[in-house]
Amino acid sequence: MMKGTLSDDLAVILHRQPAFAERLRDNRARWRLVDGLIGARRQAGLTVAETARRSGLTAAQVAQLETVTGAWPSQALVNAYLGAFGLLPFDAFAEPVSSDLEVSDDAAEAVAVAADEDAALAALIAPDLVKQADTAGLGDAAVAREDAAGDDTADDQDIHIDDLDDEPDDDFDLSF
């Protein structure tokens, strides 16, 4: 596989799978929501487990809030999530409604970062990126060369390892 930035690699994936790229574009609003939520959590320096503890949600609910597929989360869940960081959903984008609910400087910064992340995300899944990939030699021709050189046959179904299980594990709180 060619070396490049991760964004380049993702652009190639989207280029090869236009239907998938269209799906992502159609789901852009959900991506922005999740990116904003995760951005706020990262800015606060909290793990999923800590966010769950502060918000009164389960770790599974927090994790589900940070997914971009499935049913949209309820407003109550979003409120509880943002409450873990001292944010209220509407205060985050407007003036505080009272001194008790004042948005801290850190929280305001988190919102600003989330806005930047929105822009980065929008750029990532924008159609122009595919054109950039072509221009940079990461389009079909490069992909065809790699396909000719590689063997994509899956061979990973035989060996088992005891350390991994199918159940959610808080130790795997590795979300961003």
Place this chain on the structure above:
Amino acid sequence: MVSFDLNSVADAEHKTTFRAQLAALDDDAKEEAFRVLATLAAHGPEPAMRCADRWGLGLGLFACPVPGRRRVFLLFAQRDGKALIFLGVSENPSACGQVLLRARRLQEAGGLA
């Protein structure tokens, strides 16, 4: 600066490319995996690098939920603290274990390709 490398483990036993593995997922799992990758691309590799440090092996496994009580696993390694190598993506924990074991062997043999 930490670089990304989307290669799979480059040994003779395991030639499945990361992109092929990603393409093999159903749409929901693929989108969730892509979301994690896009987050890394947008914000940098530090969370994944920390994840790779967690076991003290330079290998990491990120599990992201997929609707229907499923999870998709992204596997990665760090190389000399300077590169983040994506080892594979799968919904199959056993397959993940296989990839991690191979990566571990490669590390012990002198490093990941």
